[in-house]
Amino acid sequence: MLTFISQIINGLNQSAVLLIATLGLLIIFGLMNVINMAHGEMIMVGAFVTYIATSILNIPFLIALVLSFVVTALFGALTEVTIIKKLYSKPTETILATYALSIILKEIARIIWPLSQNVNMPFPGTISLGGVIVPRYNIFVVIMAILLLTFTIIFFRFTKFGKKIGAITQNRQMTECLGIKTSTIDTLTFAYGAGLAGIAGCILAPTTGVSYDMGSTYLTDSFMTVVVGGVQSLIGAAFSSTIIGEGRTVLAGVSNDTWAKIMIFLAVIILIRFKPEGLFAKERR
């Protein structure tokens, strides 16, 4: 029984990791319709920023967290202005461009850091909750996931900026007619999405290490979470990452990791067969 409870708690951690890794993609893919194949590499950029900050420059982890957001967001803004902006109406070309970008980033990282690098665990140790041992870092990850989700929801629902993005998503031309500079908002939204991917990289770095090929693992998982949750729904992403994370961990507890992975993918295929718009689809005109 204790093990089962412990599995559920571990599942929360995995769900939080999944949610953090997905948020950035949700914004770029869900709100801007850009299929960002370089999402995984943006996570990698954030992770390498964390590595450079904490392991080489000895900057505290929490400041590295902010740095990874800022640097990746700037990088995202640059990408948007130079590459993505010209391609909004051409999804196929966007895929090619971002895929190319992902390869370029990966290869550059490989030349500089051929080996996987270590980021020290910022909050080592465990706490015991009635016999269940929980790593401190996991608690931090779950709190971060909740904070990022809440902040993003508030940002998009209740601020003027967020409402403008909503308007653009619904009808770009009409929004432009109303005198809103869609171009600037696009850049900022893309930058915010990229920055979130950077934070994901930072949070993943202490547990998985930092390597040039770390991104590809999370690309598939993130797209899966977005599609299951419903492409434009932040709440949907929270639900789907919880279902997938908990499902995987609990199933792995009763069978093993390989089977858990197979079952989850099977469930996802069945789900999108019958509900292709995801669990929390928004009404679209």
Place this chain on the structure above:
Amino acid sequence: MKMKRIIALAASMVLMASLAGCGSSASASKGSASSGSSDSSSGDSIKIGVLFSSTGSTALVEKTMTDACTMAFDEINAAGGINGRKIEYIHEDYASDPAKCTEKIKKLIEQDGVVATVGCYTSASRQATLPTLKDDDSLLIYPTYTEGEEVHPNVIYVGCMPNQQATDFIPYLMQNVGKKVFLVGSDYVFPKTCNKQAKALIEQNGGEVVGEEYAPLGQTDFSTICNKIKDSGADLVYSTVIGDSNTAFYKAYKQYGLDPAKCPICAIGIDESNLQAIGADYAEGNYASMPYFSTLDTQASKDFVEKYNEKFDDGTVVTVLTESAYSSCYLLAEALKKVDDPTDTDALIKAFAGVEFDAPQGKIKVDEYNHSTWLYSRFAKIHDGKFDIIYSSDEAIRPEPWPAVLYPKYKDTNFMPDWNDPICYPQ
């Protein structure tokens, strides 16, 4: 409507990308990167193929193996070559893709006319070359440690067999660490075959297997496995986890409250390239077994590490695989010296029997019968982010492709079935 199309498009791209990540890299170079002079009419040099990836998922490891081969062949040439003839090595990149490996070995043998090839990293890539080697009657020198239970007449296995990692290691662990063992591995053939042998050895030495778990390749969440280890009451974890998953595993291990001082991870799948990423704190106190560690304190080993680091200052480190690729080239050179006509493959294979080389790890020798190599057994305890060698066998240990502990019937036939037996290699 448009949204659905985009989702479909995204889904197919993600699928493609993840497939690409699995091994085949569509963008890999088609051109042949060849070193050495490409004058095909030079009758005086001996042509040797070097077949390792420079692109794709396993390129990083294979790059150090290519480098080691370059270093070895340059040294052999500088020392006068093979009976006065220079070695001309031709490098081909198979882009971490077994299908491409078949194509490239064909090219090396049929177009370039190499007398033998040093190469391949994964078992899948090696097995992709086997039909061609047989049809074209050529030879492959394979430097990677392997799971055994395969002996091909056209392959010389220089990497270690599981018995060379386990037969000394497991009794030591039973006596000095504990009897209750939890087996953890990556989910594919190498860990499963090695663990089969480990289980037999554990039981033979009075130990007990209290659990067995496999994680998919590339897994980064080890919380469930750590929980199961905790519940099992194990004294030690015998690990065959491979690659970068190790970082997540070692970190999760301590994060979830398991203590290497009480229950160490004893691994046969980690080397120097993993240690940096795991970090000194998390690697501390765990064990590893390999024929060679770059911390080996002998002149030959120190010279080798120094030479490599001087020549290839690119962030890579010397591992057992680098050493093995280097030794493979020298063993091949020694065998070539014994034959009159290097293109006579049968004679060359015969010449390999009993060939010796003073490798960085010590004196090694190709077995007279089973095409595998006598190597040292060494194990180390990790301290301060380095392998502290705590045991070295006095001399090289005989390889057992079909280990005696599992297949007593092959004990008197050089640890392998008859050469004509179809179970010798995948047909």
